[in-house]
Amino acid sequence: MRNPLGLILGCVVAAVMIAAGWLFATSLRGDQPAPQAMAAKAASPQPSASSAKLASRDSTNLTKDDLDITGSLSGVQAAPPAPLALPAPQKSACANPDALGVARVVEIDTTGGPGFGFEHFKQLDFLVDKEVVLSFDDGPWPGSTPAVLKALDDECTKALFFPIGKHATYHPEILRQVLAAGHTIGAHTWSHANLNSKKLSEQQAKDEVEKGFSAVRMALGTAPSPFFRFPELQHNPSTMTYLGTRNIATFSCDLDSFDFKRDSNADKIVNTVMTKVDKLGKGIILMHDFQKHTAEALPTLLRRLKAGGYKVVQMKAKTPMQTLPQYDEALLKEMKVQPASTRPVSSVVQTVSQ
Numbered sequence: 001m002r003n004p005l006g007l008i009l010g011c012v013v014a015a016v017m018i019a020a021g022w023l024f025a026t027s028l029r030g031d032q033p034a035p036q037a038m039a040a041k042a043a044s045p046q047p048s049a050s051s052a053k054l055a056s057r058d059s060t061n062l063t064k065d066d067l068d069i070t071g072s073l074s075g076v077q078a079a080p081p082a083p084l085a086l087p088a089p090q091k092s093a094c095a096n097p098d099a100l101g102v103a104r105v106v107e108i109d110t111t112g113g114p115g116f117g118f119e120h121f122k123q124l125d126f127l128v129d130k131e132v133v134l135s136f137d138d139g140p141w142p143g144s145t146p147a148v149l150k151a152l153d154d155e156c157t158k159a160l161f162f163p164i165g166k167h168a169t170y171h172p173e174i175l176r177q178v179l180a181a182g183h184t185i186g187a188h189t190w191s192h193a194n195l196n197s198k199k200l201s202e203q204q205a206k207d208e209v210e211k212g213f214s215a216v217r218m219a220l221g222t223a224p225s226p227f228f229r230f231p232e233l234q235h236n237p238s239t240m241t242y243l244g245t246r247n248i249a250t251f252s253c254d255l256d257s258f259d260f261k262r263d264s265n266a267d268k269i270v271n272t273v274m275t276k277v278d279k280l281g282k283g284i285i286l287m288h289d290f291q292k293h294t295a296e297a298l299p300t301l302l303r304r305l306k307a308g309g310y311k312v313v314q315m316k317a318k319t320p321m322q323t324l325p326q327y328d329e330a331l332l333k334e335m336k337v338q339p340a341s342t343r344p345v346s347s348v349v350q351t352v353s354q
């Protein structure tokens, strides 16, 4: 009798354990999003959070966990996804199937003030063969900057802009167009002073740097990238040290288009850039959106780069520029001193007798 009884008891215990296990598993599934929520998510993808995340990062760094976490949070919560700290412009579809485009986006950690461009800095060799970075100085300027933007947009490609602070205060709306088009914006001093000139004190050189960034910030209504280019590529050692303490990256170039020369024209610019890039095989190209001939040359130059098998790399900063409040405030005061142009004519000029 003992053995049959033991067998029956054993069966009862086993049945109870199976039932308990099934109940536990059911309760776990209840914590997960309802299948309907996941299906709705799949049927109407929300491009804002996930595609901004994709656009702002090298896709090779994305792990399955990144995507899964974003997906399940969006599925559970009814509220829209929280905005990202560094919003990336929406990636619009490219209308040109044969566009030059952007092959790669690199994110730069500017801690300590790294230098780029082999003409002066050879430590950071991050471009591979046939990769180029397009860069434009001295804007924003009416006519030429919008034409440069159009040429870049027609090829669905992105560039790096180093505006002059004063120009940014003259034409803030043009600089905002540069930002809206998704390009990267640094700064190029307040007044394009040669910071290596003996006429300038160390403090005056710092003022040129800081005021330039504050002016770009004021024009954009948001912080630019901590990317700086010295006027005329005149690197001043003490200013370089200062830039390092401010975590601002310095940009030289690998090849100069010489588009600023007096005898420059569109054909010469295209030939100069293509000859140099074919010789070097890659590099950061220095141009000027301030120059009319550069705007004229750009559509052909971008086509030639594409035909030559070159690929564009866009450089972005990991963190935005932290401008100094004293320069932001001083600039605001200085701008207010200028004649106000906001008053309507009727409030200034009244016809009192005819």
Ligand SMILES: [Zn+2]
Binding pocket: 137, 138, 188, 192, 230, 231, 232
């Ligand atoms: Zn310049």
